[in-house]
């Protein structure tokens with residue numbers, strides 16, 4: 001079955017955030033209805049949009065919000081390194097709440113916002129594919145690996161169509177040397193989500209959601225096979241010196257980046 005977004009209603013969790021706001025604009029006119037779920041208020045609703053204030057901690061509210069929806073794009077998360085208790089609660093338990101609420105509401109198509117930081121500890125000299133093991137650069141990335149595993153479980157056990165986007169550095173424009181390799185443009189972010197939502201039948205997919213950067217450290221071929229064809233190249237927007245040594249994560253891979261954000265044991 002081919003999906004027709006122009007007759008479907010999709011839900012977006014984390015709709016008030018940076019990527020959610022970009023998606024709302026990018027999907028406007030392409031998808032018939034959007035249910036915008038966030039614990040923060042979403043403002044300036046367009047035609048076809050409905051806002052639902054709900055927290056990932058409240059699975060019943062999520063289940064109600066997903067009633068009658070054709071698919072869900074799960075962005076809501078703590079989107080950076082933090083204390084692991086908080087990451088586990090929001091990014092792991094919260095993702096399970098979302099998936100289980102979706103299952104109970106009969107919604108089995110999910111696009112999950114994972115991160116390129118799940119592979120951040122690879123050296124920049126390695127071209128990473130989706131077949132390779134994850135090497136998370138911190139506890140945020142660990143929580144996203146767990147989210148991917150939950151998606152895989154819901155695909156294998158409950159027949160979900162689950163697509164995990166390992167999102168690079170999402171920015172309006174590349175800003176620094178690292179972005180020459182890991183940038184994801186707003187237009188390519190929308191394209192990655194559309195490719196994920198176009199998948200059909202029980203399946204688990206991982207897409208490296210980066211723009212087509214000429215200094216890329218990842219292999220985009222797997223995503224292209226799933227219909228994701230990025231158009232942008234950071235080097236067309238920024239002159240800089242590509243990074244040729246060290247970890248893909250850069251300073252995010254340093255021990256202190258993780259340790260400084262943990263509450264002390266008591």
Ligand SMILES: NC(=O)c1ccc[n+]([C@@H]2O[C@H](COP(=O)([O-])OP(=O)(O)OC[C@H]3O[C@@H](n4cnc5c(N)ncnc54)[C@H](O)[C@@H]3O)[C@@H](O)[C@H]2O)c1
Nearest residue numbers: 014016017018019039055056075076077079113115167170
């Ligand atoms: N921005 C990037 O470069 C990037 C890179 C890789 C992955 N990602 C992932 O993409 C997703 C979106 O990123 P973003 O940059 O838009 O983040 P963001 O922080 O701008 O937005 C996240 C949204 O989630 C909501 N949220 C957080 N906790 C919630 C909860 N418990 N219940 C309900 N809503 C909650 C927030 O209110 C916020 O509106 C995240 O999952 C992030 O981890 C982002």
